[in-house]
Amino acid sequence: MTVTAEKLVKKFPGVRALDEATLRLAPGSVHALLGENGAGKSTLIKIMTGVLRPDGGRIVLADGGEAHFGGPHDAQRAGIGVVHQERNLIPAFSVAENIALPAVPQRFGFVDRAAARALAKRCLAQLKVQLDVDRPVSTLSVAQTQLVEIAKALAVDSQVLLLDEPTASLTSDEADRLFTVMRELRDQGHAIVLVSHKLDEVFAIADTVTVLRDGRSVAEAQPLADLDHDEIVNLMVGRAHAVLELARTPVDRTATPALELDGIGTADGHEDVSLAVRPGEIVGLYGLVGAGRSELARAVLGLDKITAGTVRIRGEQARIRDVGEALRRYRIGYVTENRKEEGVFLTQPISRNIAVTVWRRLARAGLVRERDENSLVATYRERLGMRLSGPAQLAGELSGGNQQKVSLAKWLAADCDILVIDEPTVGIDVRTKAAFHELIVGLAADGLAILLISSDLPEMVTLADRVLVMRDHRLVGEVDNDHDYDRTSQEVGRLLHQAR
């Protein structure tokens, strides 16, 4: 089925999220939809699936008829399936029921549970995912919910399938299985849209590409074969994108470590974890999803229980009870991995989101002046290139990438000596990602000690001075990073998969 979104316009307070953007989909192809954070990709997808109503433009279906979607249901009936960027499942419902929700199999008004379970099993099998379909979704891991979400999109028999960053929290294995399914569907004549910031996977699977910039389509349904990596990036960014060489200041390895873990064990199962991060150093902590990296960070910050070993901060033994103490007494900041749940306050203005860590400093006689907060926002808006309409804008109105920047900004504002940064660039576009990298390196150059948790190996290689590899809650080795991708990645891979 061909679907064309023609000259869509969508206005939000302060921004034109879409400014006559056009997307032409042809059956039997995988179509990449690319653009920087805030370019309007998700907005476009939401309009095409009836979630948002456009302020201009139209959606034309195969038969030439114009579609008027009153809600998601209408789009679904028109044969358009979708996986949204954010997870949208009912926590208390089982996997089967969630997958079947858009088209509940029923008999005389009663839910046909057997049919629902069969449907769910079929969709999961398609993705080669082993999952108990009776489990409540609330007990699943992030990756598993992502997979359920994809299975749910497959459950509706749709001719057009829109996937908004479906691989953001998947392992490469899981992503590969998804790509296999996408190819099968393409070969059956479906039209598939893939939104992704991972250009490698885009080149691996997509046939054509549309690039959005500031809500406008700067490339419309071009064959991907005609373009190379740099050309795509230049289209997205709107100028020649120079891959910057990050100049690193050498680290004084004899200095007292800013953060030192010695034989740490935790209630979560970590055993004998020892590491040291010196001022000016970026230590990478790499591992597969579930290896226990975030949990280790949480334990160090007093959020989980440490059962063995010692933590030393600047050489002094430390007992950190909560994040507040970590911040104020030890000057440690923690940039969390789940921005929506833990990183930002969606219903609060950006100014408060950033100033929350420094109110103590800003307050005069216990009172905070808005002016001081706003100047903080101005500083970090500039420094991180945040797209926002003003300091009073609600964080929930920002695009995912910009939310991530807000989440980082609050720790930069807090002026820490030690930063633990967890998955800083998930869902972040190339340019912003580069800016983030520059920033992190700059922070290290300023003397901060940084513990970087990332599942993005190229990112690790770009940033880390040393890469520690964690497996099953233990450190299994260390790689001195000479920023040679091939060598470092091989080393890391060896550690990750070596027999114990």
Add this chain to the structure above:
Amino acid sequence: MTTPSLKISFRGTEFTLTVLAVLAFVVLALTTHGSVLHGDTLTAIFQFLAVPMVIGLAQMAVLGVGQMNLSVGVVTGFCAMVTAWLMVDVGLPAWLALLAGLATGAAIGLVNGLIVVLTRINGFIVTLATMTIIDGLRYGVHGTATYQGYSPGLVRLGQGSVLGVPTVFLFAVLVAIAVAVFFRHVTVGRQLLASGGNPLAARLSGVSNDRSLVLAHLLSGLLAGVAGVIVVALSGSVNATIGDDLLLPSFAAPIIGGVALAGGVISVVGTCLAALIVRLVDVAQAQYSINPDWVDLIVGAVVLGAVLITQLRGRAAT
């Protein structure tokens, strides 16, 4: 077909509450030398359990979509008055009056739901306003006077028992089963819980949250109507004060019973068991001649204690 929710969980709220209820019963039986096991006492316990049970379910229905219904109590009273009025002053046969009483409750619930959806005003506030209105209407039916002496057949039925079980309690149990089936197996019931669990996700899956809201309020009103007709049949006399003391218990039962205030999670069995536990406190008061001041203290402690225990057990389980 195996339904996971039918598996008995030894960690869940329902189990804790069952243990609590049985324990309370045993203690009562032992300390009153078996007095609570006496037929009359059992009858009294279960006869007056019917209304708290149903009214708890009425509140639970809206909690399911994350709303509250402050009008449940007065709607119960109003429906009781309407039913009695239809029999006494209009002369309708009992069965027709009962149906009209139920329809009245459903209609009020429907209006509540429609107002919530059309105005987007929080249901708490909408039902606060309709509570005030229905409170007035309740006195409009028969002023402050009491209706009595309507349909002796109905009252005989309401006060009677089947195989030793009070009919009103049996009726309440049937209603509870119907509500459980609705929320567990009926498509719109599931959709209602989907809206409560994650409105955005429900909307993106093509579920109409508006319909869920209206439906939940309608069901809540209908159940309040059910409570109203139970009162009419059970007590043989009704006046405009009926329902005044139902609002807080309507919340206590589902909340102790493990229903999430945020929506999406309900428990029919938990709600009914919680109503039973609160009822046992009343019974204890009469049995031990406790000063009513202490009863309130005890109810407070029981509410908090029951929830705490469930919470702690839940935490220990994970």
Add this chain to the structure above:
Amino acid sequence: SRNTVHSDQSALSPGQVKVALVPGGPHPYFQPWKTALQQAKTDFKLGDVTFNETSAWNQTTQNSVLKSLAAQGFNAFGVFGVSPDTINSTFGDLRKQGFHLASLGSCPAGDTDNADFCLATDVRQAAYKAAKSAIAAMGGAGNLVHLTGNKTDSNTTRRIQGVQQAIDETGGKVKLIQTVTDIDTDLQTAQKAVADLIAAKGAQINGIVTTAYNPAVASAAAVKAAGLPVKVVAIDDDPTILGDIKDGSVTASVVQNPVGQAYIGSYALSRLAGGCAMKTSGQVIDSGSFVVTRDDVDTYDTQRQQETTQLRKDFDDKYLNCPKA
């Protein structure tokens, strides 16, 4: 403090007197006030009268109802104070502003009354009579239960005292096995409490004395349904209660005199507005209470009327000090 005098304190002609009767809230007890008030209007040629029961048993609401009525031009008030403990302040305010006030049906707690007078049942006395007749019906011995209303109401305290006095006088032959308070809020609560009570102690109970409306209705019905030989003494003469007396499910009812309170209260208020003054400001006057049984259920009202006539006489002769015309 505020001294603005709103009501002209010089003598008013009856046509200038506007009487408002304000009960604590909607309750069957107050329904006779409506007709009695209309009767008073005609008989005493009052300028205007109104009956306003919107207070909803809430003192703050009642205060604002009273002030609203005053702003409307009503200048004499008969009030059943929601909260006997705080109503005196309200009375004081209105008195200062020159209005005439009667506390009707219930006197303020404590020994002072800031209203011109209180015309009410001596509730302690009435409860005493009720308990006495229950004891008599029980044959002078056995176990008695007392069911009553809101514990934070000082009338309830007085009623408990009255019942206790009657019990004490039996020298131990009658035992008060339980006093249940706070069950007048609504009928179902009363029904539930009575059912539990009968289930727990039905066999031991020989008599129930009720000094509040909903418990009375509930006890009569429960005793009738259970077929127990328990003697029930009720309160007031709402048609439901009278019906219960006639069919024997209620042994007796202690009837108060709401008609007299409203009628004579309005009369006295009009006299006060006409230039009379109370000899003793804040005087408490018993409006009378009568034990009604099956025998005199059709005739008791005659006695009440007589007593009411007597009340009016007493006002003229004993309580009021009027300028000679």
Add this chain to the structure above:
Amino acid sequence: MRRRIWADPRLGLLVVIVVLVAVFTALRPAFLDVDLTIVPIQSDLTVFVVVGLAQLAVLSLGHMNLAVGRMAAVSAFAAGWAYDKLAVPLVVGLLIGLAVGALVGAAAGWTIAATGVNSFVVTLALDFALIGLVSLLYSTFSDGVAFHVAPAGMDILRGDTFADYCAGDLCGPPIPLVVPIALVAALAVGVFFRNSRLGREILMTGSNLQAARLSGIPTSRRIIQAHTLSGLLAALAGFLLAVTNGAFSADIGGSFLLPSFLGPVLGGTLLAGGAVSVLGTVFGAALTEVIQTGLNLLQFEVEKFKIYIGIVLLVALSLDRLRQVLAERRKQEVPRVPEPVEQKEGVA
């Protein structure tokens, strides 16, 4: 920062209030009677504004305090007891009452923070427990149900307005002496939530508990503090009511619960937490008071009175919604800075 005035929910309230005052005055000129309407309205409003603030203090967290009334009752008991038995001066009794209220609030907050049990449940249970306790306390320590005491200054506070104080020919406005107490409370609570670190951290905790914890906010402490503030304000409301009533009695606070929600929620404070509107609460309480007084003047029978009050409330709220919808339309036309004021729709 540019603000569009019609997008402000408080404006809608103000318009509704003005319209209602005009309508009521046209129907009943006595609505403007200074001594019998204007002054009593202000006294009542004083109490209900503070009651609303007590609820608002925990709505900031997305919590509820179902025990506001009973917290007021125990505090009033403590104050009454101090006046009666210790013969303390007015201010000391007030401070004792406030301390007791704060303590009970803190206990509620602590229970919620420590156990993670929903505030609705904890305060519901507390309410039951306190009903019993207050009754027991009065029957043990007083002659039944009240302390009839009048420490020096109480009558003045109760009865006087600024109009009673004159310098030569110039007298103050007809504003009761208690009004400034509520104003100060409202101002303090407003500054607390808008400008103070503590207040803002409470709001952040209400907005996203997890994120707040991970931003270094001691969330348990903030929860306890918000409930303490709630108890403190409930105590103040109880004291003010006792003063207006003239006695410290067991039934104080008995009718606080619904008004405590009406003020803030009419004023635009969400039940979801993270945002509060103090000015809105004042307007919300004022609207309720105006409706009540206006309908009183119109003298309906009891059933009609209730019906009308409910209908006027619904209509007022719906008009406010209409204003919001209009404001949102305009917002679409003109790019503007969005309000930090929240509008959560649909399933709440």
